[in-house]
Amino acid sequence: MSGAEPDYTLHREAPSVDDYCRLRVISGLSPKSREAALIGLPNTVCGVTVTLDGKAVGMGRIVGDRGCFYQVVDIAVDPAHQARGLGKKIMAALMDYVAAEAPDGAYISLIADGPAKHLYAKFGFKPVTPESIGMAFRVSRT
Template identity: 40%
Template sequence: MSTSVSLPACYALFEGYPTVEDYMHLRRASGLTPMNAHQAAAAVSGAWHGCYVAETTSPTKAVAMGRIIGDGGWYFVIADMAVLPEHQRRGLGDAILKTLMERIRTHAAKGDAYVTLFADIAGRRLYEKNGFKEAMPREMGMDIVLKDVGTSASERDLAR
């Protein structure tokens, strides 16, 4: 289903998620941390909402995407903002972000919504233009990458 943000005529925006293959390609080609097929399968079926852009000549092949991971109540995390390099700087990222934000405005529980993201350098201006502000010094973003998850404690012991 297309939505009503403005895009160059050769593109269309769809609600939903790219295929696992397109998702893996989008992350790798746009310079984000590559995902394996297990991670990708979980990602494209595990979000609160997502959208992607495809060329009108090839509507099932995503060239740009974004997702919201959230609980529908208060917490909403913008993730996987990615545009293939040959399609960047044409307004696709902006259209995707505006679509995701509008989805929160129209479908989240009544009240306020806390929308967060971690901004790589390439995305900072885009996010600022859409109202995001640096959280420091009020709050500091923190993260951790847990290595080799998806196995039980006994399996990990055996592998040592």
């Protein structure tokens, strides 16, 4: 049928290492090495992968200590599939996990890049400034 929406499938699992590395780069996130992904992905608290015809086109993860702190990371959608509500579906699935599994008082955080802040606001995330600011340190072995 012409003009029909593609049949996307949401899987409640972290992406494969190859899909993870590919989706980060093509969506504009910083690249991560295969070695880092091999170590990090098994530590996913909750993962979501969106596929079309068996190919990963979107992802998102939650990492954390499963009690006090959780961080939403790796929200990425292949640019060829953006503006179709996939980011919202990924966030909804991650927040469903939080609602079902995170204990009372758990702190859920994320870093919002650019206009993504509008998506996250729809799920109740608010800026923490001026009381707090996001800070980061990146390891560089070169």
